[in-house]
Amino acid sequence: MSDRDFGGNDDLxxxxxxxxxxxxEILATNDSESSITFARxxxxxxxxxxVEFITLISSEANEIAxxxxxxxxxxxxxxxxxxxxxFPEYVREVLASAGEMKExxxxxxxxxSKMDQSGLTQEELLQQQQELFASATSKFNQGP
Amino acid sequence: xxxxxxxxxxxxxDLSGFQTFDxxxxxxxxxxxxxxxxxxxxYLQQPSNHDPFSFDQPPPQHQQQIFPNQYQPPIMPPTNxxxxxxxxxxxxxxxxxxxxxxxxxxxxxxxxxxxxEVCAKPAPGVEEGIEVKTKFPVARIKRIMQADxxxxxxxxVTPTAVSKALELFMISVxxxxxxxxxxxxxxxxxxAHLKQAVVKDDQLDFLADIISRVPDAPTxxxxxxxxxxxxxxxxxxxxxxGIKRKKKDDDDF
Numbered sequence: 001m002s003d004r005d006f007g008g009n010d011d012l013x014x015x016x017x018x019x020x021x022x023x024x025e026i027l028a029t030n031d032s033e034s035s036i037t038f039a040r041x042x043x044x045x046x047x048x049x050x051v052e053f054i055t056l057i058s059s060e061a062n063e064i065a066x067x068x069x070x071x072x073x074x075x076x077x078x079x080x081x082x083x084x085x086x087f088p089e090y091v092r093e094v095l096a097s098a099g100e101m102k103e104x105x106x107x108x109x110x111x112x113s114k115m116d117q118s119g120l121t122q123e124e125l126l127q128q129q130q131e132l133f134a135s136a137t138s139k140f141n142q143g144p
Numbered sequence: 145x146x147x148x149x150x151x152x153x154x155x156x157x158d159l160s161g162f163q164t165f166d167x168x169x170x171x172x173x174x175x176x177x178x179x180x181x182x183x184x185x186x187y188l189q190q191p192s193n194h195d196p197f198s199f200d201q202p203p204p205q206h207q208q209q210i211f212p213n214q215y216q217p218p219i220m221p222p223t224n225x226x227x228x229x230x231x232x233x234x235x236x237x238x239x240x241x242x243x244x245x246x247x248x249x250x251x252x253x254x255x256x257x258x259x260x261e262v263c264a265k266p267a268p269g270v271e272e273g274i275e276v277k278t279k280f281p282v283a284r285i286k287r288i289m290q291a292d293x294x295x296x297x298x299x300x301v302t303p304t305a306v307s308k309a310l311e312l313f314m315i316s317v318x319x320x321x322x323x324x325x326x327x328x329x330x331x332x333x334x335x336a337h338l339k340q341a342v343v344k345d346d347q348l349d350f351l352a353d354i355i356s357r358v359p360d361a362p363t364x365x366x367x368x369x370x371x372x373x374x375x376x377x378x379x380x381x382x383x384x385x386g387i388k389r390k391k392k393d394d395d396d397f
Contacts, residue, residue, distance in 0.1 A: 058289035072297040097308040
């Protein structure tokens with residue numbers, strides 16, 4: 001298996017175990033009565049195809065972004081690329097999952113701002129901090 | 145005037161009618177004159193009582209609002225929708241005023257449009273009820289994307305979008321390859337099945353180079369042969385390793 005060439009760099013391919021897992025998931029739901037398995041050579045070929053797919057989409061998206069004088073490839077460039085490359089039926093789900101991701105990023109950012117969520121005023125927070133300092137100092141002084 | 149502002153301004157913030165003025169697109173040439181002519185009759189029909197001076201610089205949304213209802217169908221039959229949406233998307237990105245405000249709803253409306261366009265074709269796996277829970281490592285996908293020297297910065301959400309696209313792509317390819325195998329009475333999907341599935345599908349043309357490395361499928365009693373060959377291959381490898389080790393041992397002694 002390892003003698004196979006993945007475009008020279010093994011780092012630039014997808015993890016085989018993950019791909020195998022996904023294949024199994026697809027085949028499990030796809031075909032319930034008779035269990036179809038995926039040969040190893042087929043999986044390796046599929047990984048190559050996947051890498052090619054990513055490269056294709058990203059280079060197309062990059063071109064689109066450049067045309068729009070944007071330096072960063074955004075989701076909208078991906079969705080335009082998908083349409084231009086003949087995968088328009090992917091767009092809706094892609095946008096949906098990107099939207100979910102955006103939402104989760106937003107909430108994560110909110111969580112990081114604990115200061116706002118504490119519900120305490122600036123003075124109260126300052127007081128708490130002073131108390132903590134005081135207790136830390138006393139602990140330190142009690143030591144050996 | 146109060147009446148005028150109240151009745152028109154909030155109704156449609158869409159500036160696409162205005163956009164078409166300086167649109168270099170050929171559509172705009174026939175588009176412009178009727179706007180003038182269309183305005184007056186429609187204006188007379190309207191119960192609104194604003195003064196005609198504002199006619200020269202009416203808020204663009206005003207024209208837009210009236211125009212499509214009354215003159216669109218005869219003048220620009222099918223293409224208008226596209227032209228409009230193009231103008232709209234331009235507006236989303238290039239309106240200098242209030243870009244922050246426009247972006248939120250603008251994107252949403254874009255999404256809706258996309259849904260309308262795409263609804264006809266379901267994404268792969270939807271019909272079959274395939275659900276993939278395993279996710280690709282996003283960092284890896286980003287690295288693969290940026291392996292291309294031309295690709296510069298990538299937004300934080302973008303690899304997630306690509307990952308989803310890849311998932312759909314895999315569902316599509318794996319399902320097709322499995323169908324190919326089933327058609328050949330094989331319970332094992334091989335590279336040859338995958339190749340045939342790709343060759344048959346125009347959508348997967350871009351894989352031609354990769355697929356050409358795979359030899360064509362042998363026709364007779366495939367399943368057994370392939371299993372044999374695979375097992376045989378592994379056995380050979382093991383044997384080779386064993387032989388090498390033995391040789392080394394020999395050298396050592």
